[in-house]
Amino acid sequence: MTKTKSAFADGSLSRRSLLVRGASLVGILGVSACQKGPAFCNDTSGLSSDQQNTRATLGYEDSSDQPGKNCAKCSQYLAPPKMDQCGKCKVLPGAVHPNGYCRAFTPKA
Numbered sequence: 001m002t003k004t005k006s007a008f009a010d011g012s013l014s015r016r017s018l019l020v021r022g023a024s025l026v027g028i029l030g031v032s033a034c035q036k037g038p039a040f041c042n043d044t045s046g047l048s049s050d051q052q053n054t055r056a057t058l059g060y061e062d063s064s065d066q067p068g069k070n071c072a073k074c075s076q077y078l079a080p081p082k083m084d085q086c087g088k089c090k091v092l093p094g095a096v097h098p099n100g101y102c103r104a105f106t107p108k109a
């Protein structure tokens with residue numbers, strides 16, 4: 001009876017191979033995750049001072065620090081036509097990031 005060598009016959013090589021493939025997969029997933037949304041949506045230069053004050057009063061941030069709460073999950077959110085663009089909001093003037101957050105957050109029904 002003869003034993004056949006498998007790709008995993010050499011333990012160190014198979015571990016290395018798995019590590020390299022795992023690292024590549026993590027890199028690919030990381031790049032994909034970064035390309036999901038726009039870089040930022042916090043340019044208020046085209047807004048009036050009243051509109052800028054509204055954003056400040058509601059505490060808008062481009063990146064939510066509230067677990068499970070962000071603009072994409074808010075009923076006030078108006079999604080953009082493309083994933084790499086900023087969205088809009090029914091109550092907050094200016095551009096809104098899908099991962100953003102403000103105190104007017106209202107969960108989708």
Ligand code: SF4
Pocket residue numbers: 060070071072074075076077078088089090091092096100101102103104105106
């Ligand atoms: S109300 Fe606030 S949390 Fe909701 S979409 Fe508008 S900016 Fe985002």
